[in-house]
Amino acid sequence: MGDPEHAEAEHLYGDELLEKLKYGWAPLPNKTLFALVLGGLKIRMMRSMVTMVSIILAIAFLAYTGLANQGGYNLAKLSQKLSEAEQTKLETVAEASEKIGAAALVESLGAGERKDLAVKLGMGEIESQQAEMKKIAAPLRNGKHNLVEREKELGDIEADPEAVPEDLTKARADVEDARLAVESLGERKKLLEEQIRLGVWLETGAGPAGMEEELEGALRLRKETLVGMAGTPSRLNDDGLEQLALFLDLAERRGGLEEAIKVLREVVAQEKTKREASDLATRLRRAGINVQATLKGNPLDTWLIVMALLTCAVGIANAMLMSVAERFREIGTMKCLGALDSLVVKLFLLESGMLGLVGAGIGIVLGTAVAVAAAAIQFGVFGMRCFPLGEGLKVVGLSMLSGLLLAVIGAVFPALLAGSMKPVDALRVDE
Amino acid sequence: MAEDPRQQAGQEPAPAENAPDTEDIYAGNALLPDYARDRRVVVSVRGVKRSYAMEGETVWALQGVSLDVYAGEYLSIMGPSGSGKSTLFNMIGGLDKPTAGDVKVQGVDLGALSRVQQARFRNRCIGYIFQTYNIIPVMTALQNVALPLLLGGIEVEHANRRASELLDAVGLGDRLHHRPDELSGGQQQRVAIARSFANDPSIILADEPTGNLDTHTGEEIITRLSKLSKDRGVTIITATHDHKMLSVSDRVVSIRDGKVEKMELRSQLNIQVGSIEGKGERDEGS
Structure with a gap:
């Protein structure tokens, strides 16, 4: 009926009991x-x-x-x-820019490679140019019309025996202005047409003869522009930086320009770092962290x-x-x-x-x-x-x-x- | 009256130093029960006084109580509220220390023990039954009854076996794994009874065990308690208002105003439901 040890405790009294009670315990x-x-x-x-x-x-x-x-x-x-990133010295950059600018990078590429490069540079995307073309039509027309009017006015004043010399000067100046306006618009239009023509040709292969040379020219121009701006990289946008890097890759493949390439790559990296730093600083400021x-x-x-x-x-x-x-x-x-x-x-x-x-x-x-x-x-x-x-x-x-x-x-x-x-x-x- | 099983086992009768001081205790109209001669005194209360400091005054809850409880007997302590019944009860159960006098259970002065010794003594030698059942609500009936065994260092298998035996003995063998909120009041009290027998104590203290139960359930509880105690030879001491308790009690001690008013044997009591007439005045119960 129970643990025999415990049963005995009942029968014990006094000190014997107390003694017995010391034993047999275990934690729960x-x-x-x-x-x-x-x-x-x-x-x-x-x-x-x-x-x-x-x-x-x-x-x-x-x-x-x-x-x-x-x-x-x-x-x-x-x-x-x-x-705290380092900045390469300006003279070093200028030197490197010249070297690479002078190198015949684009010329050494094959036709297919040039097309690929053009596409990478975004020359195949012409939506914005097309939109601008549409917008430019009216101002150009107006400008031409304006020029004709001014010339007519000048003609009238020249034929007028009572004309004042100031009127004449003014009329001539007006004509000049009108002509310049038309010229600049015209040039812009020509540039857009070139870009669009190039873009269409890149996409579809359709276009007039001589597109290969045009492409070569455009690529060379782009290269010179980008490399030229390496001295003031802050003027390049993010796309521009990427494109510069592309040209540097090209230069590497060509070989012989290692030093210059290294310098310009550093410039690109430093510019990227600067932009990161600025981004981070802005975020930190917004978060209120000093x-x-x-x-x-x-x-x-x-x-x-x-x-x-x-x-x-x-x-x-x-x-x-x-x-x-x-x-x-x-x-x-x-x-x-x-x-x-x-x-x-x-x-x-x-x-x-x-x-x-x-x-x-x-x-x-x-x-x-x-x-x-x-x-x-x-x-x-x-x-x-x-x-x-x-x-x-x-x-x-x-x-x-x-x-x-x-x-x-x-x-x-x-x-x-x-x-x-x-x-x-x-x-x-x-x- | 059943024979004390320890008598049958050949234990010697109470040694001389435990013999009651007949003049002290039984002065007045109380009678020495005839079994007093053959049994050991399992609880001896001598000149116990208890005072409390309340609002600057000293209140005497007990003013000198002396009492002997004999092994195997069923003793009821009765008394109105404020009579000191509960205080005396707490003394016997080792829950409180007297201001004067001493209480000895199985010859051990409980007040002189350290807290650890007290805890161990309670675990092995005393069982408790409360008016409010006081079973642990987060454990099943089986776990509740096994708890004192586990606290006593019995290993789990054995504890669980013994616990289910005990729950069988109180008629809850089919509800071993019920939680208290799935049991009725009477059933919870039966779990408490089973728990009190767990470590085979020598005395079980039942404080108003039927206080929260209806008449019928209360009777059942009293019957079970009495039967179990007789079967296992355990001394039961109850503090109660309930007159149904009297029919199973061997002796009744009446407490009033912190003193023993009278002690009566069952044979002396004339029990009717709702009232009791004995020698002396009518008892004012609940």
Whole structure:
């Protein structure tokens, strides 16, 4: 009917009994312990949920701030690095430009290669030119008409014996102006026609004779323009930079221009870096991050985090105190059944610890997600490049630990309170 | 009255130092029960006083109570609210320490033990039944009854087996895995009874066990408790208002104003539902 050892205890009295009572004890099996803890959490689901939400929020804040801070620091460092990039000397650039400009790059290409190059350079796309052609028709016509009128006027004034010399001068000036206007429009029209003709020929192969030479001419011109602007690369747009790089590739293939190519490639790279730096600086400014201040370190964030954690801990302590107060009958019963004070303390700490672990886990996921999203939205590619990985893991680990500590520290006082309760206090039933 | 099984096992009768001081306790119109001669004194209460400080005044809940409880007997402590009945009860169960006097259970002065020793003593030697059942709501009936065994260092398999035996004995063999919220009041109290017998204690303290139950269920509980105790030779001490308890009690101790008013044997009681007349004044129950 029972453990024979225990049956004997009944028959013992006094000191013999006390002696016997020293033996045969074992700690509560873990399965039972966890059944009690998990059951306790489940039955007070509402309160557990609320406590856990406060842990989740505090830890999410911690994780987010940690990651955002570290990311911000990385971005600031990058920004500084980019803006301190070297600049090649102007004379060196000019020299290199001349060399490459003089080289017969385009000429050494075969017909098919030239067409490919032209397409890569965007010469096959003529929509904007066609649109401009349409727009230019009317002004050109008006201009011609205007010229005719002015010439007629000049003729009239020349034939007039009473004409004043100023009138004559003015009339001649008007004619000049009109002619220049027509000329410039005409030239523009001619250029557009050339480009369109070229584009059509590239696409369809249809066109008048001599297109090969035209293409060669156009390519050579483009090359000279681009290489010429290498000294002031800021005037090139992004497409222009890419096209310059294309020509440099070409030059490489031809060989013999290694030094010059290296210089110009450096120029291109430096310009790209400058543009990146500017982009990053703009984003940083919009995000309100001051590079110098960030690099020096910001104590305000640490303070914020500490406050958030403290508030959370207090909330947990409150929730646990309520839990203890509600369960005084249960605690008293456990003690009557023979539970040691330390077991009661352990139960409450475990309960809170579980909430802390799970809450911290969820909080970390939440905080990291927000940090990643913010980095992507605010800083795009830079954000991803600068996202802290190594330090990020440290932040995650720290957050996990914090969540656990938070929950346990918050529960320490209530748990000790429960442990020190006397069974009679816990079971006070009205007389 | 059933024979004390320990008698059959050949235990010697109460050693000299446990013999009641007849003059002290039984002065007045109380009678020494005839089984007092052959049985050990399992609980001895001597001159116990208990005071509380309330609003600057000292209130004496117990003003000098002396009592012997004999092994295997069914003792009821009766008394109106405020009489000190519960306080005395708590003393015997080791839940409270007297301001003066001492309480010895199985010869051990509970007040002199450390908290760890107290916990261990409670686990092995005392069973508790409460008015509010006090079974753990997050555990099944089986887990509840097994809990004191597990706390006592019994390994899980054995504990579960013994727990289901006990639940069988109270008629809940088919509800081992029910949770308290799936059990009626009477059933919960039966789980509590089974739990109290778990570690084979020498005494079981039942504080108003039928207080929250209707008449019929209450009777059932009392019958079961009494039968179990007789079968296993466990001393039962109850604190109660319930007069149904009297028909199974060997002795009834009446407490009033912190003192023992009288002690009566069952044979002396004239029991009717709702009222009791014995020697002396009419008892004012609940």
